[in-house]
Amino acid sequence: MARLPPGPGFGALQAARYVADPYTLLREAARRYGDVFTIRTARRCVMTGRPDLVRQIFGAPVDQYGVNTEIGPRRVLGENGMAQLAGRALRRDRRLLVPNFQGDVLARQGGMMRDAVREVTDRWQPGDEFVLREASLEIALDVILRTVFGADTPRQRADFDAALRDFVLAFGRPSFLLLSALRVEWNWLPPFRRFAVARARLEALLREAIARARSEGAGRGDTLGHLVAARYEDGNGMSEAALIDNLITTIVAGHETSAVSLTWAIHWLHSTPHALARLLEELAPLGPDPAPEALGKLTYLDAVVREVLRLWPAVTDVNRVLAKPMTLGGYEIPPGITVAAASAILHYDPAIFPEPEVFRPERFLERSYAPWEYFPFGGGERMCPGAQFSMFELKVLLGTLLARCRFSLLQPGVPPLKRVGFLVSPAAGVPVRYEGRR
Numbered sequence: 001m002a003r004l005p006p007g008p009g010f011g012a013l014q015a016a017r018y019v020a021d022p023y024t025l026l027r028e029a030a031r032r033y034g035d036v037f038t039i040r041t042a043r044r045c046v047m048t049g050r051p052d053l054v055r056q057i058f059g060a061p062v063d064q065y066g067v068n069t070e071i072g073p074r075r076v077l078g079e080n081g082m083a084q085l086a087g088r089a090l091r092r093d094r095r096l097l098v099p100n101f102q103g104d105v106l107a108r109q110g111g112m113m114r115d116a117v118r119e120v121t122d123r124w125q126p127g128d129e130f131v132l133r134e135a136s137l138e139i140a141l142d143v144i145l146r147t148v149f150g151a152d153t154p155r156q157r158a159d160f161d162a163a164l165r166d167f168v169l170a171f172g173r174p175s176f177l178l179l180s181a182l183r184v185e186w187n188w189l190p191p192f193r194r195f196a197v198a199r200a201r202l203e204a205l206l207r208e209a210i211a212r213a214r215s216e217g218a219g220r221g222d223t224l225g226h227l228v229a230a231r232y233e234d235g236n237g238m239s240e241a242a243l244i245d246n247l248i249t250t251i252v253a254g255h256e257t258s259a260v261s262l263t264w265a266i267h268w269l270h271s272t273p274h275a276l277a278r279l280l281e282e283l284a285p286l287g288p289d290p291a292p293e294a295l296g297k298l299t300y301l302d303a304v305v306r307e308v309l310r311l312w313p314a315v316t317d318v319n320r321v322l323a324k325p326m327t328l329g330g331y332e333i334p335p336g337i338t339v340a341a342a343s344a345i346l347h348y349d350p351a352i353f354p355e356p357e358v359f360r361p362e363r364f365l366e367r368s369y370a371p372w373e374y375f376p377f378g379g380g381e382r383m384c385p386g387a388q389f390s391m392f393e394l395k396v397l398l399g400t401l402l403a404r405c406r407f408s409l410l411q412p413g414v415p416p417l418k419r420v421g422f423l424v425s426p427a428a429g430v431p432v433r434y435e436g437r438r
Contacts, residue, residue, distance in 0.1 A: 005046055005331050007038035014040045015181040019174065020419055022316040023344045030345045036329035042181045045338040046328060047317060049345025051352070053329055055372035057320060057341045058380035062087050065381070066323035066335075071185050075195065076171050076252060081245030082385070086323070090381055096238060097246060100226045102388040108221050109147040110292025110396055116142035117400040126436035129410060132266055133420075133429030136397075137259040141165075143393060144255045148247070149209050150222035156209075163202045167248075168256060170195040172420060199248075206244045253384055257314040258393055260425045265308045265398050267430045268359040270409050275361055276402075279304055280438075283403050288438065295399035296392055303361035305394045309376035311359060314423055316344035318378045343375055406435040 008014055008029055017025045018041045026047065029037050035050040048054065067086045077083040082093050099105070116139050141161060145151040151160050170176065176191040187196070213228045224247070231237055238246070269276040282300045283290065295301060317340040326333045333339060348356040352373050353363060371379050377387035384390070410433055415426035 003331070004038045004044075004333070004337070005036045005329070006033050007047075008032075015042065016178060018042075019177045019181055021417060021424060023312075023417075023424060026316060026342050026344045027348060030342070036331060041317070041319075041338075041340075042183070043319075043338050045317075045319065045340050046331070046333050047340045047342050047345075048329060049342040049349065050329070051346065051349075051370070051372050054341040054346060054375070054379070055370075056328065057318075057339055058372055058375075060320075060326070060380070062091065062381060064322065064324055064326065065320045068319070068321050068338075071180070071183065073180075075180070075192065075199075077249050078241075078245030080239065080241040081249050082382075083245070083249055092232065093238070093242070093246075094381075094385060096230050096232060097227070098385045100223050100230065101386045105221075105223065105226055106389055106392055107293065109223075110296070110392070112146040112221075113143050113393055113396040114289075114292050114400050116146060117397055117404070121401070121405055124405070124434045126434060128434045129431065130434070131429035132407075132432045133259060133263045133425060136262040136266075137255070139397060140255040140258040140262065140393075143258070143397070144251065146222070147389075148223040148250060148254075149206075150213060150216075150224050151209070160205055163198070163205050164251060164255070166198040167195075167202045167251070170198040171252075174419065177419070202248065202251075203244055206247055207240065210240055210243055250386060254386060254390065256420070256423055258390060258397070260314065260420070260423050261305075261308055261312070261394055262397055262401075263426060263430050264312050265304060265394070266401070266407060266432070267409065267415065267426065268308060268311070269304065269402075270407060270432075271412065272359050275304065275359065280402065283399060286399075286403060288403055290399055290403050292392075292396045292400075295395050298395070298399065299365065300361065301395050301399050302391075303364035305391060305398065306364045306374075306376075307359060307361040308394075310347045310353065310374060312424070313343040313347055313376045315376065315378055315384075316424075317342040318375065318380075318382075320380075320382070341372075341375065341379065346373065346375075402438070404437060406438050407432045408435055 029039055030049055036046060036048045039045055039047050065086055067084055073083060082090060085093055120135060120139050141164060145157045145160050149160060151157045173191055176195060179191060209224060210228060213224045227243060228237060279300055282298050286294050319338050319340045321338050322333060322335045324335055326339060328339060350356055377384035410431040411428060415428060417424050418427040
């Protein structure tokens with residue numbers, strides 16, 4: 001086998017550290033081993049945070065990469081969605097899926113997003129103290145249920161809410177994550193049995209939602225309605241199994257990510273008074289109930305969201321399994337090895353982002369960044385299909401919250417972190433006090 005770049009040893013211990021805090025582990029490895037290093041995540045992985053090498057990874061030909069065959073991702077995401085496709089088959093499904101998360105479809109869903117914020121915040125009373133991450137999760141979950149699944153009755157949302165929470169809890173347990181990272185395949189183990197039950201319950205609800213969408217058509221306005229109506233070039237639609245797995249991938253990549261990012265945004269803004277003041281000044285002309293399309297056009301709000309995603313990218317490293325050899329940074333990497341572009345490293349490169357530890361949204365007003373310098377949603381052929389949806393959603397949720405509500409932090413300072421599912425979140429979830437309407 002070709003010689004791989006140097007890197008830290010202790011595979012099992014390293015996998016446990018990666019599960020607990022990938023940000024710290026990857027930055028430490030980059031400082032010690034340089035631009036390209038080999039590390040154990042869920043697999044042996046050649047990692048880089050160097051912009052030109054990231055560009056090479058994202059720009060590789062369609063047949064350069066294969067499918068991740070590990071059992072951990074297959075358990076969670078299934079075997080029929082885009083996560084299990086490569087090459088031209090991946091492109092074919094992306095062409096069908098991506099338009100349903102952007103453009104006119106997205107514009108019509110802004111009101112649903114705003115309604116989700118209204119319903120939660122209308123229940124708050126001045127002086128209420130709560131954990132912001134839990135409130136953000138409730139809002140983000142409601143958004144997905146309305147905009148993606150078309151769950152438009154309280155009963156439908158309650159059923160999905162319970163099933164989704166059990167599902168996310170099941171694969172977010174440290175035991176599930178660590179066993180998956182160590183590539184354990186024994187399905188009889190309790191963490192995997194609990195997960196199988198939770199996924200089966202969610203699948204049953206998704207089948208019901210797909211049947212409703214097929215009977216009611218795309219006129220409903222939600223993403224699922226458009227998806228079941230979409231057709232490949234041969235006139236066929238996506239199979240039920242593929243729809244289920246792609247919807248579950250949307251859940252995994254979507255609501256938890258939005259909740260954590262919204263939590264970080266409120267934390268950083270209330271820890272950086274001048275940034276909060278500038279954003280409130282931009283929001284003020286829109287009134288206490290701003291139109292979603294107006295929020296989508298605000299430049300400083302956009303910069304705030306981008307800076308939050310720079311500091312805490314949900315995807316710390318974008319992985320690709322090699323189907324063919326690749327020369328990367330002077331090393332010949334053989335097929336079967338994973339190469340990865342690390343946003344957790346590159347987003348903290350002081351040559352690109354001066355004072356990288358500082359929350360400073362203005363940097364996104366001063367210059368633009370290439371997709372190999374800043375990639376919170378991944379890049380290349382497997383870039384998150386819902387990238388536009390997520391950006392618009394975060395702007396609508398954050399803008400609506402701050403236009404309506406005043407908060408104060410109950411625990412100032414940089415919070416300690418903990419793993420929550422696939423993400424790393426403030427350990428205490430950012431406790432806040434609701435001070436009333438703005």
